[in-house]
Amino acid sequence: MAQQAPILIVGAGQAGAMAAAELRKLGHADRIVMVGGERHAPYERPPLSKAVLADAGQRGQIGVHPASFYAEREIDLRLGTTVTAIDPARSVAACTDGSEIHFGACLLATGGSARALKALPPGTPDVHYLRTLDDADALREAMQRADEILVIGGGFLGLETASTAVDLGLKVTVLESADTLLGRAAPAELGDWLAQRIRARGVDLRLGCQIAAIEPQSQGVRVQLADGTAWQVPVLVVAIGLTPNSGLAAGAGLALHPGNGGIRIDERGRTSAPNIYAAGDCASQFHPLFGTEMRLESWQSANEQARIAATSMLGLEAAPAATPWFWTDQFGCNVQMLGAAHAGIRYAWRERPPGDAASPKFMLLGTLDGRLRHAIAVNAGGDLRQLRALFGLPVEEHLARLCDAALPLRQLVREVQADATGRTASLTTL
Structure with missing residues (x-):
């Protein structure tokens, strides 16, 4: 390959690995250097709180690409190294190993770090933050020695960790300061339903609670709420963002x-x-669907931003990003979300099983100004894929039928599409 200034990718995670793959896919034949601080080749993080946490044998199954991928495509992967400074004017990056990398273009895919409690910095005995493969290994080993854990944080990561612990037979307590679960990403309807299910699985779920004190002990950690309730647990997991x-x-x-x-x-x-470009959890971007600038912390967003950045670095035009999509697996449910929650969205149920149902299946359809803006599917991923065609279309007149589980969704989607197309054609001829 030609020895010109390489494309430098800072961060060997999901976004960085996908960007490198896209560059080669698009025909970039010059040098690519990827620098990552971890000792592991790029891996996917979603399994850390689920499959990998439950089974050490799953560690080798989570690589973003096969182990041979980087050598076969002549990607210079430098692990255990961190970029400490970048000089945009000189297009130079300085590394912890003392080297300097002169680059033609640079992608910052540095990701994020688990938000820590001041009273419990990382490394506090019996306290666990879950962000890396090494974190998952440490937490799994601790759970194997314990019969109980307490999780601070009722977001996706906290609930996935709690679900895995329940499946492993541990007694689980979850503390969440908000009055509902998943309040930033999902409507109260889903949060309330999920809370019922979690409690039905034996989890001591405390919502709207305030922690008054946390005190590491010689063995375990003591946690006390403002109402005086206290626990001393052998394993504490902090999942607060x-x-x-x-x-x-x-x-x-x-x-x-x-x-x-x-x-x-x-x-x-x-x-x-x-x-200089950026992608993944470290990047903030305006999202038309949300109507605001934000960081989207998701597997799909990392992939889409990496694809677009790689295309742009080569001076090519990229297809627009797909509609935001997110998933979580917890308490016997695969939950998928398409679109985004907005203030003012109204939600309607397509079926509504009880929280303790053995195999629940339902959807929540969210509309704003009569248009479909958010859809949530519980154990109904196939149905959600069909709804992609309706995003942004007026569905208010069809909403009651779309929510009737006795009616075939595929046919309903076609009818709504045809109606929306007919309206657009009528307006065009006026």
Whole structure:
């Protein structure tokens, strides 16, 4: 390959690995250097709180690409190394091993770090944060020695961890300060239903609670609520969100979002500095569907932003990002979400089983101004895929039928599409 300044990818995670693959797929034949601080080749993080946490044998199944991928495609993968500084004016990155990398273009795919409690910094005995493969290994080993865990945080990660612990036979307590579960990503209807299911599985779920004190003990951790309720548990898991790793970008003078702390990028993945791009959990971008700029912490978003950034680095036009999609597996349910929650969205149920149902299956359809903006499927991923065609279309007149589980969804979707197409054609001829 030609010995010119390489494309540098900072971060060996989902976004970085997918961007490297896309560059080669698009025919980029010059050098690619990928630098990552972990000792593991790029792996997928969603299994860490599920399959990998339950079974160490799953560790080898979560690579973003096969182990031979990087050598076969001549991608210079440098693990256990961190980029400490970037000079945009000189297009140079400095690394912890003392080397400098001169780049033609750079992708920042630095991800994020688990948000920590000040009273319990990472490394506190019997306290676990779950972000990396090593974190999952440590937590799994601790759970194998324990009969009980307490999880602080009722978001996706906390609930997935609690679900895995229940399946392994542990006694589980979950503490969440909000009054509903998943409040930032899902409507109260789903949060309330999920809370019923979690309690039916034997979890001591406490909502709207405030922690008054946390005290590491010689063995375990003591947690006390403001109402006086207290536990002393052998394993404490803290799952209270993610902090973007944007310090490198800040040091290079790149623009950050003042609210979410992410590296600001445009629709093509470009940062405020020429030839520097960003993708994944560290990136903040305007999303038309949400109507605001935000960081989307999801597997799909990392993939889409990486694809678009890689295409843009080569001076090509990329297809627009797909409608945001997210999934979680917990308490016997595969939950998939398409679109986004908005203030003012109204939700309607397509079936509504009880929370303790053995095999629940239902959907929640969210409309805003009569148009489909958010859809949630519980054990109904096939139905959700059919609804993709209706996103952004007026569905209000058809909503009652769309929510009638006795009617075939595929046919209903076709009818709604035909109606929307007919209306558009009528307006065009006026």
